[in-house]
Amino acid sequence: MSTSSVVDADIGLELIPTQASAYASQVDNLYFVLLALSGLLILVLVGLIVGFGFRYSSKRSGERGKAVPEKLGQRIEIGFALILAVSFLGLFVWAGWLYLNLYGETESDFTINVIGKQWMWKAQHPDGTREINTLHIPVDQTVKLRLTSQDVIHSFSLPALRLKRDAVPGMYTEAHFRATEPGEYRLFCAEYCGTEHARMRGKLVVLSQADYQGWLGRQGKGPSPEVAGQDLFRSYGCSGCHQGDASVRAPTLDGVFGRTRPLASGEMIEADEAYLRNSILQPQKHVVAGYEPVMPSYKGQISEDEIFQIIAYIKSLPAGAWKQSTGAGQ
Amino acid sequence: MTAEVHKHYLSGGWSLHSWLLTTDHKRICWLYLVSITGFFFLGGIAALLIRLELMTPPGDFLTAEGYNETFSLHGIVMVWFFLIPSIPATLGNFLMPMMVGARDLAFPRLNLLSWYIYTLGGIFTIVMVIGGGVDTGWTFYTPYSSLFSSSAVIAAVAGVFIVGFSSILTGINFIVTTHTMRAPGMHWLRLPLFVWANYATSLILVLATPVLSVTLLLIAAERLLGIGIFDPSLGGDPLLFQHLFWFYSHPAVYIMILPAMGVVSELITCFSKNRIFGYKGMVLAIMAISLFGFVVWGHHMFTSGQSLYAGILFSFFSFLVAVPSAVKTLNWTATLYRGRITFTAPMIYGLSFLGLFAIGGLTGIFLAALALDVHLHDTYFITAHFHYIMVGGAVTAYLGGLHFWWPKMTGRLYSELWSKIAALALFIGFNLTFFPQFLLGYSGMPRRYHEYPEAFQLLHVMSSLGSVVLAIGYLLPLVYFTWSLFRGAPAGANPWQAEGLEWRTASPPPKHNFVSIPRVTEGPYAYR
Structure with a gap:
């Protein structure tokens, strides 16, 4: 069991945490609108319960008048449901748009x-x-x-x-x-x-x-991920098959990132980070067309940090990089 | 009082044999009550230990393992052995046959078997959870549960799997009873809303529980046989577990709340002496909730890495499922209009339910809103929200129902004053305990934390102090109900002047419920 001490940011209790981004204040606006709406609805509900509780207490005698006619009751129900549904639709779109902003594809620095x-x-x-x-x-x-x-x-x-x-x-x-x-x-x-x-x-x-x-x-900087990845590419033996003349047994990897690859199964797949990662850990999953499924899995032998570095290295290689500098990495 | 003409269901004797081999749904209700109360207080003790630990920021009262095991025990016991069976297995068991005008459930022996499976499976699970130090939480998320948690996960999961059969059997029993055993004249649109609610619940039990069973089997297969299903290093997908788990466990929320809604409909009509406002709307809402409940499971996974577009769809349906619940709240409130309202203990529980359920429902809207959910997911806001629904809603209604039908079940009355005090203690204690947790959540405090930054202490202390008041609200009924069993004044057939077939027979009811099967000539809640 680790006994390392935890370093917390030195912040007091903030019911609304500091808005450290413009996005944070946009989410808070949604929160405030929902708080106001809910507060209003709760007030109306409690007001009605307390009001009816007094007005129609069994201790007060006297006629109560007729119950609400069924037709009118149904109109009230449907009207209420519609008003809610429409305002929900607005909230749904607003919150969904923010969600796509947070997780969706975007240009990053x-x-x-x-x-x-x-x-x-x-x-x-x-x-x-x-x-x-x-x-x-x-x-x-x-x-x-x-x-x-x-x-x-x-x-x-x-x-x-x-x-x-x-x-x-x-x-x-x-x-x-x-x-x-x-x-x-x-x-x-x-x-x-x-x-x-x-x-x-x-x-x-x-x-x-x-x-x-x-x-x-x-910071005591180590090598950049690309350089570290290049070393790993060699030490794990990747270069033995994927680079230079050896790339008969395995596809060459310079410029592979971002390209669409035809698979042996007939599917097409884009070579993104997840694809490269899968190809290291589960090489049999997406075999490129024209190659035999001979690559061993590196599962259990390579850490997630190292995979990130190898991916960084592969991403840094422009198409044809290995052809121009024959022998690089040998 | 005249001497009792008919022998009632309890006068059959008190021998162990007469209880453990009974097929009378009313006696089986008592068997369930005993088991469920035991599980409830066990889960409650775990809750108090959790609140005690959280009084101070460092982990000092329990170890990290101890805390994780305690919240796991609390969740597993409360969800599977209290909330899911609570109202259907006790009040539902007692009332479903009586409310439709039948002499028993369709399959009385199956009913007894359900109780045995439930109780033995429950005890087995709890022994495994405590003895084996299960620390996965009630959600058993993979790959933690399947590969990393060094505990008796498989045994505990096997226990939950077994108990699932009890749910399925009870569900089948209720469905068949509602379809085939209604008294002459009791058409579908004359059924009390309590019956409708339990009927809808039974449909969910029968349709969703098998998915949970399969999921639990798959965990066992992965852990015992090393087949890759959820484990990514074996080619499995950890999110698949979450999909399967919530495909059951979200509808399970409706298994907990629908019967509570049924109870509250009975309470509010009786104590405002009014017809329910919009009976057909209420029935539609019940069925709509049980249907939509099946298509919102992915809202537990907005941050998980499921497809963003799946997230958007699940958000949409989650907003949608709130509409029928809101209509129900409108209708309960409108039922008070022009009524003759008495503030008995059951009514106080019923009105507490309205307020607490409304807060729980409205905060559900916050969580259906995608971007807000990302901030609030896995924080105390979630904890507060689902406790408002499951405790503020389901447990309050359960206690309200117990107070309402106690005179029918036992033939005796309980202390009016103490019961009102207990109902108020629950309402106040509940809000003190869980309202501060909404604030904790928005300020960022994650769930399932055994220690926390000092800034959060004030709100945690408020919550812990509130839980003491809440505990009083739970303990008091235990005392005056026990007293009432032995010393309570005779209740008579209908102490509340309530409508409904169950009130037209003696208290306690005769062994076969009715001396002669009633003939139904009008809809429910004929109060005016």
């Missing part, structure tokens, strides 16, 4: 890879800088998070950005945000993930652009 594991968050910056349980981010940049998990399901929760995304083993999930307020904010794991779930928390640090560059500069 850079990507941070996040890996959840029992019980810590590991983040990789584009330049190779890594950190654990803390995430440093520059202000006014659109950041894409690409998440996965090494073991069970976790959920990366940043309340100040009204953002949460599950980190699921075996797949990549994405979300993006553009922080506008420098400061320290909370970071939680929101999906129950075992014994130390409550300690899988940390902080998000939003820095000015200059401070972010300064922070990156002070």
Whole structure:
């Protein structure tokens, strides 16, 4: 059992957490509208119950008058249902639009890879800088998070950005945000993930652009993911089949990223991050047309961090890169 | 009082044999009451331990494992062994035959078998959960449950699987009874809403429970045989588990709340001495809820990585399912209009239900709204929301129903004053406990946290103190009901001047419910 101390952001109780992005204030607007509507409905309901309770108490004698005629009653029911349905439709569209903004495809300035594991968050910056349980981010940049998990399901929760995304083993999930307020904010794991779930928390640090560059500069930087990935590509033996003359047994990988590949099954598939990841762990799943399913699986031998680095390396290769510099990586 | 002319169902003796081998639905109701009350207080003790731990930010009262096992026990017991069977198996068992004018359920022996499966399966599961230290939560999410949790998950899951059969059997029994055993003149549109609600619930039980059973079997297959179903490293899909699990467990929410709605319809009509406002609308709403309940499961998975467009569809249906619930709330309120309202204990429970269910329902709208749900998912907002529905709604209605039909079941009255105090303690204690949790949720506090940043302490302490008041609200009925069993004044056949076939027979009812089968000539709630 780990005894590491948890570092929380130094924030008091905020019933409405600080809005660290424009998106956060848009979500809050939806919240306030719903609060107002619900408050109104509850007031009317309680008002009616209390009002009827007094007015029609059995202690008051006297005639009650006729009950509401059935026709009128039905009109009231239908009218009420329609008014609700229409206002629900508005809320549905509003909330759905925000949701697509958060999770949908968008142009981002850079990507941070996040890996959840029992019980810590590991983040990789584009330049190779890594950190654990803390995430440093520059202000006014659109950041894409690409998440996965090494073991069970976790959920990366940043309340100040009204953002949460599950980190699921075996797949990549994405979300993006553009922080506008420098400061320290909370970071939680929101999906129950075992014994130390409550300690899988940390902080998000939003820095000015200059401070972010300064922070990156002070980190003991390892090689960039592309360079690290190139080394891994060799040490895991990938280059033996996928590169140079050997690429008779296996497809060459320079320029493969983003291309549509014909599979042996007759399907077509786009070579995105998830495809590359699958091809490393479950090579038999999508065999490229014209090749034998001979690649061994690297499951259990390679970590999610390393997969991210190999993918970064493959993504960095333009088409024909290996042809021009024959012998590169040999 | 005149001497009792007919022997009633309890005068058949108190021998163990007369209880454990009975096929009388009224006695089986009591068997269920005993089991369910036991499970409820066990789950309640776990809840109090949770609230005690959360009084302070660091994990000091329980260890991390201890806390995780405690909330798992609380969820597993409360959902599967209390909420799902609560109203149908007790009040439903007692009242379904009487309300349709029958002498028993269609399959009395199957009914007894249901109880045995439920009770033995329940005890087995709980022994496994406690003894084996199950810490997966009641949701058993994979791959944590199937690969990582080092506990007796398989045994616990087997227990839940077994208990599922009890649900299915009860469902079949209610469906067949409603279809085939109605008294002369009791057409479908003369059925009390309590019967409609339990009928709809039974349909869900029969259609959804098998999916849960299959899912649990698949976990066992993966864990025991290493077949890749949910485990990504074996080529499985962890989200598939969530889809299958919620395909059952979302409709299960309606299994819990529909019977409660049925109870409240009976309470509010009786104590405002009014016909229900919009009977047909109420029936339609019940059926609509049970139908739409099957197409909203994905709203538990908005952050999970399911397709964004699937998320949008599930959000749409989740808004839609709120409409019939809202219409029902309108109709209950309108039933008060021009009535003659008495604030008895059952009525206080009924009106508490209206308020708490409305808050639970409205906060459900917050969660149907996609972007808001992303922020609120897996926080205390969720915890508060579903407790408002399941405890504020279902448990309040269960207690209201118990207070309403207690004189029928036992032939005795209970303390008016103490019962009103208990009903108010529940309403106040409930709000004190769970309202602060909405605030905690929006401020970001995740669920299932054994320790937390200090800033959240104030709201947690308020919640924990409220739970003490709530506990009083639950313990008081245990005391005065027990007292009433032995010392309560005789109730007479119809102490509330209520309509409905069950009130036209003696209290307690004769062994076969009615001396002669009643003939029904008008719709329910003929109060004016």
